[in-house]
Amino acid sequence: MPRPRKRDYDDLRRDLIDAGGRLLADEGPAALSTRRVAQATGTSTTAVYSLFGDKAGLVREMFVEGFDRLAAAFAAVPRTGDPLADLLALGDAYRANALANPHLYELMFARPVPEFRPAPEAGRRIRSTFDALVAACARCVEAGVFAEADPDAVAVQLNAMAHGLCSLELRGALGDAAEARAHWRRAFAALTRGLA
Amino acid sequence: MPRPRKRDYDDLRRDLIDAGGRLLADEGPAALSTRRVAQATGTSTTAVYSLFGDKAGLVREMFVEGFDRLAAAFAAVPRTGDPLADLLALGDAYRANALANPHLYELMFARPVPEFRPAPEAGRRIRSTFDALVAACARCVEAGVFAEADPDAVAVQLNAMAHGLCSLELRGALGDAAEARAHWRRAFAALTRGLA
DNA sequence: CGATGTTATATAACAACGTTACGATACTCT
């Protein structure tokens, strides 16, 4: 056999992904170059190519990291006896995650790195975080909080609203934090009332 | 005075903007380089810098072109006696414009060109197309179709929903055209019912 | 334990990128 060196291998992978995230967060997408990432990790550009194949491959890992964080944020939302409150808490978690990791949110939904376009295959991982939302919607339907409807279709509506609001807020179109929170509250109040 | 040459000047401007649009639409953001644009227009990269200052300056023109098209699509929506129908027609126009110019839509609301970040000043032009939406919301409130509310806040909710749905549809997450249309209908039915 | 084969990674090169300095051209105005 050749040269596994499994330990350092995984460490280097993580280091490169983390360095990419830091670069993206601190200096924006233009600073996310293979050289900068390699330099920040104390290695050379070749590492990116042997470990990820491409710059796009590295960015793809940062992309799934973004969805992993979102999934973690969703998983941390407790399930109480109130399905509607749970659903709204999911919305808050979505917003909090986007505000805490704006660069990853952008990477997930705004395509800031021209080399990287999320593959349709990546849709499956997105889907798995989406399922948490669908389940919460299903509970609302079962509990009679929402009118009889396909939970999947309901989830699409809430997802669209959440993403639309995040998009506006990150662009600064929702005013300060207090105003933004009010927009969120009103929007989900109206939408969930319409779904009842 | 210097060397106006107003005629060719404006023509060249338009040609460069159009070439950029074609390049972006046909080959994606990675192909949108000053050299490609200049070559497609039969000129050289310097033209971009003397006419727009920057690559970002050229992209900014494409950006406002996107909003001009959206404004034109909004302006083409007739105002009938039914305020709610008018509002929904505005939503359809928004969707149709996004599907007809997906690359411009991406430029307006995502961030496919790292060099270009919409200036806060550009917000004013966005605002002017947003105002058409606000006016339609105000008519719904006045007519009693919606409950008493700040038309601006209502418009934010509809805007967020529309953008969220467009974003999902352009990503292919809304199924085929028929399914997507059904999602749109259901989403706005629920939201406008909740606003009543 | 030393030789060998295989892999990981640094070095250096390539084409293409955004940008700028420089010169030449083509126009407006006196």
Place this chain on the structure above:
DNA sequence: AGAGTATCGTAACGTTGTTATATAACATCG
């Protein structure tokens, strides 16, 4: 007609993504 200035082609600089090459480090076999 002459003078002055904005436009724009040429060519260069540094940086980008990527790849070919070469070296170094490890696992296995003799």
